[in-house]
Amino acid sequence: MRRVVVTGVGVVSAIGIGVDEFTAGLRAGRRGARPISVFDTEGFAHAYGCEVVDFAPKSLLRNLNPTEFGRAAQFAAAGARMAIDDAGLDESTLRARRCAISIGTTDGGSADIERLVEAEVRHGSAARDPVVAQRVPSAWLPVAVASELRLSNVDTSTVATACGAGNYAIGNGFDAVRFGDAELAIVGGADAMCRMTFTGFYRLGAIAPDVCRPFDAERKGILTGEGAGVLMLEPLDSALARGARVYAEVHGYGLNCDAFHQVAPKQDSVAECIRLALRDAGIEPAGVDLISAHGTGTKANDVTEVGAIRDVYGDAPPRTVSMKSMLGHTMGAASALAAIGCALAITHGFIPPTINHRTTDPNCAIDCVPNHAIDAELNVVQNNGLAFGGNNCVLVLGRYES
């Protein structure tokens, strides 16, 4: 079993594109929220979200023709290109090794499903464009990555475990590299703003009217977001041999299923998932310095998640932040972007804040590092991904010390 490290990251997000902008955004507690413009919001009482503005696919992609792919696939490919550049790897190096590409998503090609339905509703079924239909399969996301990097000797998979998919994909790549199924893994998550998802959460009463306030006494829900987080995972030995910069080591992960409810989380199941992750990582609770929560900002998630954290960690849990306060809920990209945030926090010695915070809910008794980033030496960070359908996946990252 090999040790696995993160040697490159690529980011497309509402608070920054690329690792430098993203790091600066996290440190500054940048807010990604703005009025939604990518789809028609007529009739909704409120419609704020965390869109990615200034995404210029032609300048970020080298080989892929963006017009042939949906927005989420473009995000994934751009994130991957940035990640391999950041890792100091080139295409010929990747081509010489067996690679795994695993991208998590909630909606995949759903934006194109919407486009088809809209065409049918407005102009009749003959107006549905087959080119749009061809973009629907979610498998296009990792295939877009492989096409951008011109890789054919590659195992590609789309992990479609809703809001936790990023962690699942990272875990999959971690196992693949750890056990020698792959020499390199390009993993993460991607999703594009989608009216269907916004509508679903809105109808559930889970969309905040103004901003996302995780753990706040007056939190009212999520803001939907979009983007991609892509990580390059490789064996520690080969990373050191080529003089790569190591952001963090992946110590392990745990996954389980609530088997309880389609949307409501189950506290003891989440707690068990945390324990599974710590056991897999070989870390005791006392060794964890920071938790990056799923932290959606809904009444149900935050109280359940903090309850689970306190079940595992007792009355003095680690500081627990939610990057969704800044990024919005980027669905399949969420836990991947947060995992990158964790790796950057370890590397640069700071804790990204939970912004928009006014008063901590007494039922969410944690220190959420409100509003301002703080300097901190972090050795081990836990990253939570808790999805609809009870799909839980918790990742444990740590500082690599030579």
Add this chain to the structure above:
Amino acid sequence: MIAPVKITSWAVCSPFGLGRDAFAAGLRAGTPKAGQVDEFVISEALGKKGTSSMDRASALAVHTVGELLSGVGQRVPLARTGVVIGTTSGSARTQMEFTKASLTRRKPYFVEPAMMPFGLMNSAAAQCAIRHGLTGPNSTIATGRVAGLSTVDYAARWLAAGRADAVACGAVEEYSAERAWLAANDGGDETAPIGEGCAVVLLEPADSAAPALADVLAVRSRLALGDDHPQALSACLREAFTDVGGVDGVGVNDVGAVATVGAGERAVVEDFLGTAGKSVRWLRPTEYVGDTGAASASFAIAALLASARRDHEQHGEQHDERAGRLALVTATDVTGIIGCALLRLR
């Protein structure tokens, strides 16, 4: 694949009917029957509670996984039983109906909230967990027509990492007008009418106590960039046989059966097997149950298991020439993902 795993059970729901016998009989009779699983009525199979908005894919998966796991709970704890379900894009019908409601009603949020979770791609796997109490690892892999192989590879990785003791693994696809239109316009060259169904296998580590129906020796996948599908499939096959230790034709002579998904795969496999391919049994379930999308490769595996079961019934243990022989599964997705798997049928 990290280490070989074994298949200890299988279950199927196909346009030929509910269950393995209907599937096996249908393949044997050889009369194509695509489309729906006519006998499958969600409220009858799963009851009325919580199923009024349930998509057919989730319901088929729940029913089929239930058949698969009947009795397994006595030897594998629910928390150590994993579920991996393959899909293409989830229930297109649910997603489109939901979106249409949003676009046509007086307010855009006048949608059915109960419908929303069934429109998520992880709905089938989540429903399997909820309805069968499966709290182990649970995932959904969306690799289209290769999903039946991707899920096996993925589940095998969980087993190697000790994350589960058994994994219910397979894929499902539902019949709907929405999916029929998408399939007709997916840019691929599959011409079969669509079919629906679910096929799943129970995967366990090679050293578990339960007897094996088949060993999964290798799973390999690649991406065809451009039009090089035959070369990509050949490379996959070569890698799979190398994984198993067969080089220079040693392994290919042991192949007794080949199950394919895409129409163009047989020619590539024939070319690869050479003279060894002359005595091989060829299976292509798509010709009988239709284009079952993400379930295609799972049906291919099921067809091999059905065929092996028939061999046992006809010839018994002693004279079963095909026992211990290798079986090959190949699959191609419209996105260019190509996969193959090598099984040893017991």
